[in-house]
Amino acid sequence: MKTVQLSGSLRANVGKKDAKAVRNAGNVPCVLYGTGEQTSFAVKHTDIEKIIFSPDVFQIELDIDGTTKRGIIQEVQMHPVTDKVQHVDFLELVDDKPVKVGIPVSLVGRSRGVLNGGRLQQVFRRVKVEGLPKDLPATVELDITPLRIGQAIRIGQIEIPGCKVLDPASAVAVSVKMARGAVADADDDEEEAEA
Numbered sequence: 420m421k422t423v424q425l426s427g428s429l430r431a432n433v434g435k436k437d438a439k440a441v442r443n444a445g446n447v448p449c450v451l452y453g454t455g456e457q458t459s460f461a462v463k464h465t466d467i468e469k470i471i472f473s474p475d476v477f478q479i480e481l482d483i484d485g486t487t488k489r490g491i492i493q494e495v496q497m498h499p500v501t502d503k504v505q506h507v508d509f510l511e512l513v514d515d516k517p518v519k520v521g522i523p524v525s526l527v528g529r530s531r532g533v534l535n536g537g538r539l540q541q542v543f544r545r546v547k548v549e550g551l552p553k554d555l556p557a558t559v560e561l562d563i564t565p566l567r568i569g570q571a572i573r574i575g576q577i578e579i580p581g582c583k584v585l586d587p588a589s590a591v592a593v594s595v596k597m598a599r600g601a602v603a604d605a606d607d608d609e610e611e612a613e614a
Contacts (some may be wrong), residue, residue: 453511520552521545532595554581
């Protein structure tokens with residue numbers, strides 16, 4: 420998993436008035452929790468946006484007034500109208516404590532079904548997994564090369580070493596559907612003729 424650095428400053432007060440003042444200064448109020456005590460701090464709006472509006476999941480090295488801690492983004496609150504980041508919750512990472520996180524799914528290869536005119540349908544953009552921070556991958560790669568029209572890769576077929584996939588095993592992650600103008604796979608016709 421990729422690691423990024425983020426620096427912030429401790430917040431003296433917490434509450435609505437303080438949070439509003441932090442936002443007016445161009446910062447985002449944040450909370451780091453997970454090891455018993457909460458740390459309230461603020462980071463620059465431009466710095467946090469680069470991390471949030473990225474398809475990747477990052478382990479974040481937080482430098483809060485000289486104290487370094489590792490965390491992962493747990494929840495983001497956005498403004499309902501302007502879509503500006505309002506608040507971010509970080510979960511502190513501990514080497515021997517498993518965490519739950521959504522890992523992005525990336526497709527590799529060219530599906531035989533798509534080459535024959537089928538339509539690729541990616542249902543899961545992220546897969547929820549649980550594992551130790553050192554075992555978490557940057558992405559879950561699915562090879563779609565063998566997929567023909569009508570075939571799918573299910574969540575239960577995804578294996579991530581050291582991690583447990585939390586989504587339902589029977590759910591379809593990616594499939595190739597029949598589309599107008601699709602032609603039958605030549606290999607399929609040959610197999611049927613042999614049978």
